[in-house]
Amino acid sequence: MATSDRNKDDKTYHHGNLRAVLIDAGLAILEEGEQELTLRSVAKRVGVSHTAPYNHFAGKDGLLAEIAIRGFEELRRVTDEARLAAGSDADDQLLATGLAYIRFGSRRPALYQLMFGPRKAGVSSEKVEAAGAAAFEVLVEVIRGGVGSGRFRQVDIRGAAFSSWALVHGMTQMVLDRTGAPGADKGTDIEMRLLAAHSITMKGLLKS
Amino acid sequence: MATSDRNKDDKTYHHGNLRAVLIDAGLAILEEGEQELTLRSVAKRVGVSHTAPYNHFAGKDGLLAEIAIRGFEELRRVTDEARLAAGSDADDQLLATGLAYIRFGSRRPALYQLMFGPRKAGVSSEKVEAAGAAAFEVLVEVIRGGVGSGRFRQVDIRGAAFSSWALVHGMTQMVLDRTGAPGADKGTDIEMRLLAAHSITMKGLLKS
């Protein structure tokens, strides 16, 4: 009896998939934002000893890297969805992906800070950069499409994508920095800022 | 004899100005980049017990806030100097301040990350934001001058300044993130990126 009970729990508990469960727990802690993300807090939440994670990750940095990768994968997903939903106009696509980007950072501040915060070098760090590069490609696609269709000027594609990314990234960071600042209309305000920047950029980007 | 020796040392040692000495020590640790910035490491470098800082700061966060303020003051200084050295053309001024901004972040990566990293809320945090706002005003002046002289279109001044700041801030962050990335020509590369972004932005900003 006790054995069969144990087997039932084990499906979601921990034997084959402790690695994945730990990553999810870390993401959940960041999402809730109350608790500190600690190797010990993650292990405790899963119900495992605080040294168990060392069997699946290269210490705390290894776990953090895996969480950051998940973040970049989702960032790529939401921006790509926004791009597809924006229709065929490259101008609309660029604005939509920028908005999706800023919303992602605003809604997941702790995860976003982790993704772009200082990382120790290492092999897992390269995988993080690869995930970030994949997310970056969404913007490259937008610019490439705009240039290809003749809507945009013949700008350097990756250079323009880099500028767009830097702009939304910088804006997101500035929103997250001033968490205690006056003005609860932060969310709408930053979107207006992006709109203004977008219209200036577009005057330099559009062909006609 | 021992007393007079002691008095000589005390001038730079610690009695009246321990507070300032601790801030300098923290900045020096960040500058060197080898040591971890820790309340204890700062105290040790100054030659004082690790609890002494509590007489001058609200814990570690209080010291960190003071260091960040110093950083923003210097950021304001270097961008303002670049603005003045760039002559009277607002276009040149905008590019020069952007370059000075990115160079500041590139040369003081640890300090820059501290300035824009997650800060705990508190009174000292407000002073940090005030120092950051003062640095921001340099860019506002550039845009205001460009609009006033008729060189720039009649854009929203603070909105355009915000966009410019976000752009260089985002670029700086992206340079600092990829510390281990391939391509040692990082420094020159990012400046070319900024030039490209600047020329696109200018097409939307300039009047004629």
Add this chain to the structure above:
DNA sequence: ACCTGAACACCGTTCAAGT
């Protein structure tokens, strides 16, 4: 008014030991 040293709770990491 300012500084020290002991003490506390917490953290990341290592390692022998268990299964």
Add this chain to the structure above:
DNA sequence: ACCTGAACACCGTTCAAGT
């Protein structure tokens, strides 16, 4: 192959005690 518990070095912070 995976997990545990003790142990270690380190951290921020508090506090009684000194001057």
